[in-house]
Amino acid sequence: MRLNAEFQAHLASGATTLCRCWLLLRADGVSFGFTDHDCDLGFDGIIFKADSGLSAAALQQATGLSVDNTEAVGALSDAGVREADIEAGRFDDATVRCWLVNWADTGQRALQFNGYLGELTRSGGSFRAELRGLTDRLNQPLGRVYQKPCAAVLGDTACGVDLTTAGYGVEIAAEQVEDSRMFRFAAIAGFETGWFRRGRLDVTHGAATGLSGVIKNDFAADGRRVIELWAPLRADVSAGDGLQLIAGCDKRLETCRLKFDNIANFQGFPDIPGDDWTVSYPASASVTSGGSRR
Template identity: 60%
Template sequence: MSDRREAFLAHVGTGLTTLCRCWRITRTDGVKYGFTDHDQNLRFGGVDFRAETGLSASALATSTGLSVDNTEALGALTDAAVREDDIEAGRFDGAEVRSWLVNWADVDQRWMQFRGTIGEMRRAGGAFQAELRGLTEALNRPLGRVYQKPCTAVLGDGTCRFDLSQPGFFTDKTVSDIEGNRIFRWTDFGAFDDAWFQRGRLNVQSGAAAGLWGAIKHDRLQDGIREIELWQPIRAPILPTDEVRLLAGCDKLLSTCSEKFSNIINFQGFPDLPGEDWLLSQPKSSNPNTGGSRR
């Protein structure tokens, strides 16, 4: 790495340079795209950087300290590069972006200028515009635990530690009846309690929407028909015969953690935390002020 940097600096120091910019976008599903403003395709790091995509970027705004670095990238929408339906489906949300200054005569001589993620992405008139956010963007997020009665963990994450791949906590289904990419219905669903998947998630396993998911708002059983309703529609076409996976839901209460998941040891809430009314309560012997546990 140091030899590559020294070679790049030596090339820049000559005053007669053969430099171009290259960008690599890595989506959260692992798909990679390479772009360059050079007039020919380049390749390094196992990625092809394509020249015919029309991608360009404004000047990188970089700084020391904790301020946020940012820039914007512009490019053409093409089936071979960035497609409008992929943007609409949200496949580029949070994608990692890396940008280099590259000696196109010797691609081993390059300098990374920017590393971050895609923020807001817009498209119009056959082109897209992506806001690029630097690594310090993550410092804008509030960190630390929140003291509240419900659990603060996400079911199955590193703090919850529950294994959702256990039998009984997921089911794979073939789509049969779908309404507006948001409501799914089945007549032969299986032996799951009513509302078992409420507050869970639906993952699309196959078809044009493969890799996308939605949060489950309602899980109802009426007249032998199981209806799963999402909070928002899946932003890509879903057809009958596509496969989906339903994951069990959690309402974040201590009783649910104990009785449904047997995972109370990892409960991340404070069920006995007194509410605001406790501050105004007067001592009395007939009804002890216990804090009103939501067990």
């Protein structure tokens, strides 16, 4: 935590006017400011609200690559963090910053914490959020996996497929929706059955705008086209809401070549030896031509 000279002098004075301010930035760009001071504060174009009921546990920090962590607790309110937004997953992996601030002069402040939301729970009209430091990302495994299927995610930089290209997706209005998981349509013109299996469904309009689901199955039943998700969307989807369906990929070499014409960027190892080869053992033989022995 770096302190400017004025802030350092204020802390050394023994009579301080300190509070904490938190900035919560969701992946969709929506931001929230909170403070444990009894009045609203503002800096960097952000208003930090005092009526949120937010408080934080002691911040644990260490040098080196140790993971910083803390916990924030606050009240749910319509003007701030809403229970429906938490349930919908809109706060998942949101960026969090915390400052130690001189509330008498907000120009005197120091960034104490920079990280993201971990586990977020709610109960009794309040929420409890685990805050994880940036070094927590280093706990995630990195590197390529030696396997036959492609390791890239369809449309990412390793894959290189432009999913905005015509033929890979379609915008369509929801028709029949069951449990925000089963979507039935009269027809999806121009796309054969199974085209969207393992793909993605994005909600572009309605109460669930911004939410996405992974498509488990794409099939025809009772004269209708059915899109089934692996898990229900965490907000209600109604008939008429805007949806976008994105093509799926089963990670096979044949699919990469025939469906996406992207064989040059295939990120798997299709010629990896099978189990029979890996468990075989060397044997001596006088005949080495590969023919049968008699």
